[in-house]
Amino acid sequence: MNEKSFEEYHLSAEIKRALNVLKYENPTEVQTKVIPLALENQDLVVKSQTGSGKTASFGIPICHMIEWEEKSPQVLVLTPTRELAVQVREDITNIGRFKRIKAMAVYGKEPFSKQKEELKQKTHVVVGTPGRVKDHIERETLEIHKIKYLVIDEADEMLNMGFIDDVEAIINELPSERVTMVFSATLPKDVENLCHKYMKNPAHVEIESTGVTTDTIEHRIIEVKEDDKLSLLKDVTVVENPESCIIFCNTKEHVDFLYTELEKANYSCERLHGGLEQEDRFAVMDGFKMGNFRYLVATDVAARGIDIDNVSLILNYDIPMEKESYVHRTGRTGRAGNQGKAMTFTTPHEGKYLKAIEKYIGFEIPVMEAPSQQAVTAGRAAFEEKMTGLRVVRNNKTARINKDIMKLHFSGGKKKKLRAVDFVGTIANIPGVTAEDIGIITIQDNLSYVDILNGKGSLVLQAMENTKIKGKKLKVSKAIK
Numbered sequence: 001m002n003e004k005s006f007e008e009y010h011l012s013a014e015i016k017r018a019l020n021v022l023k024y025e026n027p028t029e030v031q032t033k034v035i036p037l038a039l040e041n042q043d044l045v046v047k048s049q050t051g052s053g054k055t056a057s058f059g060i061p062i063c064h065m066i067e068w069e070e071k072s073p074q075v076l077v078l079t080p081t082r083e084l085a086v087q088v089r090e091d092i093t094n095i096g097r098f099k100r101i102k103a104m105a106v107y108g109k110e111p112f113s114k115q116k117e118e119l120k121q122k123t124h125v126v127v128g129t130p131g132r133v134k135d136h137i138e139r140e141t142l143e144i145h146k147i148k149y150l151v152i153d154e155a156d157e158m159l160n161m162g163f164i165d166d167v168e169a170i171i172n173e174l175p176s177e178r179v180t181m182v183f184s185a186t187l188p189k190d191v192e193n194l195c196h197k198y199m200k201n202p203a204h205v206e207i208e209s210t211g212v213t214t215d216t217i218e219h220r221i222i223e224v225k226e227d228d229k230l231s232l233l234k235d236v237t238v239v240e241n242p243e244s245c246i247i248f249c250n251t252k253e254h255v256d257f258l259y260t261e262l263e264k265a266n267y268s269c270e271r272l273h274g275g276l277e278q279e280d281r282f283a284v285m286d287g288f289k290m291g292n293f294r295y296l297v298a299t300d301v302a303a304r305g306i307d308i309d310n311v312s313l314i315l316n317y318d319i320p321m322e323k324e325s326y327v328h329r330t331g332r333t334g335r336a337g338n339q340g341k342a343m344t345f346t347t348p349h350e351g352k353y354l355k356a357i358e359k360y361i362g363f364e365i366p367v368m369e370a371p372s373q374q375a376v377t378a379g380r381a382a383f384e385e386k387m388t389g390l391r392v393v394r395n396n397k398t399a400r401i402n403k404d405i406m407k408l409h410f411s412g413g414k415k416k417k418l419r420a421v422d423f424v425g426t427i428a429n430i431p432g433v434t435a436e437d438i439g440i441i442t443i444q445d446n447l448s449y450v451d452i453l454n455g456k457g458s459l460v461l462q463a464m465e466n467t468k469i470k471g472k473k474l475k476v477s478k479a480i481k
Contacts (some may be wrong), residue, residue, distance in 0.1 A: 002044045003026050003074075004017050004023065004026060004032050004335050005025075005027070006025075006026075006027060007048075008036055008061075009036065009039065009060075009064075010059075010362065011060065011064050012064055012099065013463055014094070014096075014098035014099040015060065015063055015064050015098075016097065017098050018094060018095050018096070018097050018098050018099075019095070019400065021097075021149050021398070021400055021401050022094055022095070022397050022401060023397075024056065027053075028053035028056075028057075029207050029209045030046065030048045030053055030054050030057045030205070031037060031053050031056055031057040032426045033046075033057075033062055033205045033207070034046055034054070034057035034058065034061075034181075034205055035057060035061050037203050037205070038057070038058060038061035038062070038179075038181065039061045039064070039065070041065075041179045042179070042203050043179060043180050043181070043199040043200050043201065043202040043203070044180075044181040044182070044202055044203055044204075044205060045182045045184075045187070045195050045202045045203070045204050045205070045433050046182065046183045046184070046204075046205045046206075047184055047185070047186070047187050047198070047204075047205070047206070047207065048183060048184075048185070048205070048206075048207040048419070049185050049327065049331060053092045054153075055087070055088055055092075055153075056091065056095065058077075058151050058181055058386050059088075059091050059092045059095045059096075060095055060124070060212060061093070062075050062149055062151075063092065063095045063096035063099060063101055063123070063147075065149075066096070066099070066101055066124050066125070068099060068100060068101070068120075068124070070124070070129075070146060071122040072123075072125075072143040072145070072146035073123050073124065073125065073126045073142070073143060073144070073146065073147060074124055074125070074146055074147060074148050074149065075124065075125040075126070075147065075148070075149040075150075075151070076125075076127075076128075076133070076144070076147050076149070076150050076151070076170075077092075077125065077126070077127040077128075077150075077151040077153060078128065078129070078130055078133060078150075078152050078153065078158070078167060078170065079127060079128070079129060079154060079156040080129065080130075080153075080154050080158045080160075080161050080163060081129065081151045081157075081301070081413070082105075082107040082108070082109070082129060082278065082281075082305075083301065084153065084154065084173070084279070084399075085105040085106070085127045085128055085129055086282065086285075087106050088105075088109075088127045088153065089103045089104060089125075089127045089157040090398055091397075092125050092127070093190075094398055094401045095127075095253050095395055096124070097401050097405075097439065097453075098439075098453070100438075100439055100441075100451075101124045101125065101440075102116055102121065102122060102123050102124050102125070102440050102442070103123075103124065103125035103126075103127060104119070104123055104126060104127070105126075105127045105128060106119075106126060106127075106128035106129075106132045106133060106136060106475055107128055107129045107132050107278075107319050107380060108129060108131055108277060109278045110130050110143075112135070112136075112139075113234075115132075115136070115137075115141070116141040116471065117140055117444070119136065119142055119143070121442055121443065122420075126142060130158065130166035130170060131162040131163070131166055132286020133166075133170055134166050134169055134170055137170060137173050141374035144159065144173060144175070145175060145342050146175075147174055147175055147178060148175075148177075148178050148179060149178060149179050149181070150171070150174060150178055150179070150181070151180075151181045151183070152167065152179045152180070152181070152182045152185050152194075152374070154184065154185070154326070154406070155182050155183065155184040155186055155194070156184045156186045156187070156188055156191055157185075157193045159188060160324075160406055164190060164194070167194070168194070168198075169235070171198050178304060179248045180199050180202070182194070182196060182199070182202075183284060184196055185324070185328070185415065186324065186328065196469055199444070205284075207249055209416055211468070215230070216334035216338060216339055216340060217330055217331075217333055217339075217340045217341070217342050218339070218340070218341045218342070219330065219342050219343075219344075219361075219365045219366070219373065220341070220342070220343045220344070220365065220366055220367070220368045221343075221344050221346055221354065221365045221366065221367045221368070222236070222302060222343060222344070222346070222367070222368055222369075222370055223346055223348070223367060224346070224347060224348075224370065225348070226347050229317060229345055229347075230258070230261055232345065232370055233247070233258075233315065233317060233345075234265065234455075235313075235376045236315065236343065236370075236371060237267075237295070237372065237383070237453075238371075238376050238379045238380055238383040239314055239349070239371040239379045239451070240341070240343075241379060241382055241383045241386055242294070242312040242313035242341075243294070243312045244288070244290035244294050244295075244296075244311050244312060244313075244358070244400050245294065245295050245296070245311065245312065245313040245315060246295075246296045246298055246302070246311055246313075246314055246315070246329075246332055246333075247295060247296070247297045247298070247315045247317050248298060248315065248316050248317060248318065248320070248329050248434070249297065249298070249299060249317050249318045250299070250300075250318040250321065251299065251318075251319065252274065252275045252299055252441070253274035254317065255271050255273045255297050255298060255299055255316065256271065256273075257272035258271075258297050258317060259297045260439070262295060262297065262401065266387065267294070267295050267387070268293040268294045268295060268387060269294070269295035269296065269297060270287060270288065270292075270293050270295075270296055270297070271283045271284070271296070271297045271298065272284050272285070272296060272297070272298040272299070272301060273298065273299040273301055274299065279306075281301070284308070286297070290399070291396075294386075294387070298351050300320070300325055300328070300329070302438050310339060311332050311333045311340065312333065312338075313333065313340070313341050313342075313343070314330050314332055314333045314340065314342040314347075315342075315343050315344075316329060316330075316342070316343070316344035316345060317345055318345070319344055319345070319346050319350050319353045319354060319357075320353070320357070321353055323356045323357045323359075323360035324360070324363075325361070326344075326357045326360070326361070327361065329342075338360075342384075343368075344365070346396060374406055404453060404454050404455040404456070405439060405451050405452065405453050406451075406452050406456075406458070406460075406461070407449055407450070407451050407452075407478070407479035408449065408451075408452060408457065408460065408464070408476055408477070408478060408479060409447060409448075409449055409476065409477050409478070409479040409480075410423075410447060410449075410450065410469070410474045410476050411446075411447060411450040411474045411475035411476075412446070412447065412448065412472060412474045413443045413444045413445050413446050413447050413448045414444065414445050415445050416470075416472055416474075417470070418443060418448060418469060418470060418472070420441040420443065421468050422470045423438070423441055423448065423450050423469060424438055424441070426464075426467060426468075426469045426470075427450070427452075427460055429462070430459065430460060430464075432456070432459060432464040432469075433456050433459065433463075435454075435461060436453070437452060437454050437456045437460075438452065439451030439452065439453045440452065449479055457478070461477075461478060463478060464476045
């Protein structure tokens with residue numbers, strides 16, 4: 001097969017540079033099909049499974065086409081969950097890093113006022129959940145008359161979660177002269193109707209080559225009695241000894257029970273479910289990405305919005321009751337061309353759920369025997385050794401692109417009549433620093449943040465201690481966050 005490369009798309013130097021740092025070498029199938037059409041401002045309906053690289057398929061062309069000078073948002077991305085909103089915001093920030101693209105996420109359970117303040121800043125891309133986006137539009141805190149691109153991500157999930165009315169209300173407020181892109185793992189009738197109603201001759205892109213679930217995942221079933229699940233889980237994890245693993249349960253009660261049991265057994269683990277505070281949920285997600293622990297016990301809240309390239313094992317402690325959930329859960333492994341394993345525990349009464357899943361994914365999942373005691377004994381030493389070591393994260397994209405970036409905090413902002421050009425002018429005058437070394441600038445009422453790129457942070461920090469901006473002496477320090 002002739003390998004395509006991102007060079008073919010004539011992207012700007014800043015975008016190409018970010019793709020290099022992020023190690024996006026060759027476009028995935030969905031990127032190959034979507035990027036050229038998106039660059040031509042074509043309305044798109046894309047059917048593509050999770051883990052296929054779809055965020056970058058719209059993120060790359062959008063970052064390329066955004067006009068940096070424009071202060072009002074030019075792009076609105078709607079996602080069904082807060083976790084996914086944060087993930088998409090992060091991906092777009094990474095891709096647009098050297099073009100200084102400012103993306104922000106808005107979602108419920110976070111103070112409205114904080115988001116309102118941030119929306120007053122120059123913002124290129126707003127990613128959000130339908131309820132909160134609608135709220136901002138109604139209260140006129142989100143400026144929408146310059147929006148040129150609307151992306152509806154995981155459209156099928158929006159329907160499942162009952163967001164369709166909010167999505168329609170938002171669409172009706174947006175400028176009619178815009179490009180609309182809809183991404184969905186499945187295309188139920190309601191999604192099709194939505195597309196017909198609000199899109200102009202959309203091009204249909206379907207990524208079917210790998211079936212519903214990718215061929216980089218090895219699927220297995222282990223039959224077990226409910227009471228024996230915990231000991232089976234311990235045996236399986238010893239024998240498989242994964243680099244990292246997500247264990248899915250159907251209820252938060254099961255998550256809490258399992259987490260407590262694994263903690264007692266000295267597993268390096270954390271838990272994630274809808275009953276936790278939003279801040280705690282994000283902290284757990286970040287900790288998992290950074291490799292602070294090896295096992296994550298979670299409900300389906302984690303089945304979307306976690307993009308970690310080396311989750312080597314997915315364990316369905318409880319078989320999902322919805323067939324689609326099986327695809328979303330198992331899609332957390334085998335990503336970005338890596339191999340992954342998905343194992344599902346089924347009890348004697350769960351045959352109907354298994355049948356529905358197998359019909360949906362189009363193949364029978366092979367049954368495997370529970371690990372033998374010999375295998376468990378043989379694997380114990382290696383398992384315990386890995387448990388005491390840190391998990392190696394090979395591919396934390398955000399850490400890689402932020403490696404040479406230092407965020408500086410200045411003690412002055414709008415109230416001192418400071419603008420972005422004042423910071424750029426002053427910092428670019430420092431010997432050894434150019435405008436290319438200055439990243440995203442955020443100016444608030446009484447303070448400002450400036451990202452310094454290319455490892456020049458310490459140099460700028462030192463120079464700015466004795467340099468005035470617009471005749472004003474500001475305190476400067478390395479930002480904590």
